[in-house]
Amino acid sequence: MGKIGIFGGTFDPPHNGHLLMANEVLHSLNLDKIWFMPNNIPPHKQKEPVTETHHRVNMLKRAIEGNPFFQVQLIELEREGPSFTYDTVKILKERYPNEEFYFIIGSDMIENLPHWHRIEELMDMVQFVGVKRNGYSNESTFFVKEVEVPQFDVSSTMIRERLKNGQAVDYLLPKKVIQYIGENRLYGT
Numbered sequence: 277m278g279k280i281g282i283f284g285g286t287f288d289p290p291h292n293g294h295l296l297m298a299n300e301v302l303h304s305l306n307l308d309k310i311w312f313m314p315n316n317i318p319p320h321k322q323k324e325p326v327t328e329t330h331h332r333v334n335m336l337k338r339a340i341e342g343n344p345f346f347q348v349q350l351i352e353l354e355r356e357g358p359s360f361t362y363d364t365v366k367i368l369k370e371r372y373p374n375e376e377f378y379f380i381i382g383s384d385m386i387e388n389l390p391h392w393h394r395i396e397e398l399m400d401m402v403q404f405v406g407v408k409r410n411g412y413s414n415e416s417t418f419f420v421k422e423v424e425v426p427q428f429d430v431s432s433t434m435i436r437e438r439l440k441n442g443q444a445v446d447y448l449l450p451k452k453v454i455q456y457i458g459e460n461r462l463y464g465t
């Protein structure tokens with residue numbers, strides 16, 4: 277039996293805030309692995325344009341390169357439409373009956389939890405792990421296991437904005453991801 281942290285996200289692009297929190301949760305909960313799971317269509321951002329999936333996957337692979345505890349889990353790209361976590365966790369539990377799953381979220385998502393698809397049932401299927409994010413509260417009517425992580429106030433939105441304006445993004449995301457963004461002219465670079 278293994279303990280797996282599932283870290284779902286849009287990762288548009290992945291950044292050091294994602295890597296920091298994943299690593300801290302891995303160690304504080306003694307998990308065996310973290311699966312970074314890019315979504316197909318983010319359920320609550322359905323009206324926003326999202327970078328093509330293959331680019332998000334390629335960036336994620338570069339971001340986690342060299343860390344033996346980090347893997348990319350592509351299960352949500354096997355389905356069309358919005359990636360509801362309930363549907364995903366159901367399939368994961370069938371496919372990996374011996375694993376115990378922890379679903380990692382930042383506190384902006386904790387606030388949003390009551391609006392998630394079939395949240396009551398999902399709560400019985402997986403343990404949520406919450407990481408505090410600047411400007412959001414960790415309070416929830418649902419049980420979310422809190423992990424203390426040094427707060428790193430970076431977001432994909434901030435990185436996209438900076439790139440669009442020609443501002444520096446060094447140390448906000450891995451060098452290899454910055455290189456990939458430049459080579460593929462993403463985010464208006």
Ligand SMILES: Nc1ncnc2c1ncn2[C@@H]1O[C@H](COP(=O)(O)OP(=O)(O)OP(=O)(O)O)[C@@H](O)[C@H]1O
Nearest residue numbers: 284285286287293381382385409428430431432433
């Ligand atoms: N700096 C951060 N600190 C804590 N949690 C974070 C941070 N950045 C992202 N997260 C969490 O990581 C998960 C995936 O986030 P996502 O890929 O949407 O990144 P994001 O930076 O929030 O993107 P965007 O700015 O486009 O909304 C979410 O649960 C989110 O709350």
Ligand SMILES: O=C(O)c1ccc[n+]([C@@H]2O[C@H](COP(=O)([O-])O)[C@@H](O)[C@H]2O)c1
Nearest residue numbers: 284285286315318319320360361392393
């Ligand atoms: O299932 C839902 O209703 C649901 C609603 C909002 C977000 N999620 C998931 O939460 C994770 C973080 O979302 P995001 O959009 O911030 O990248 C990602 O795996 C989403 O698929 C899931």
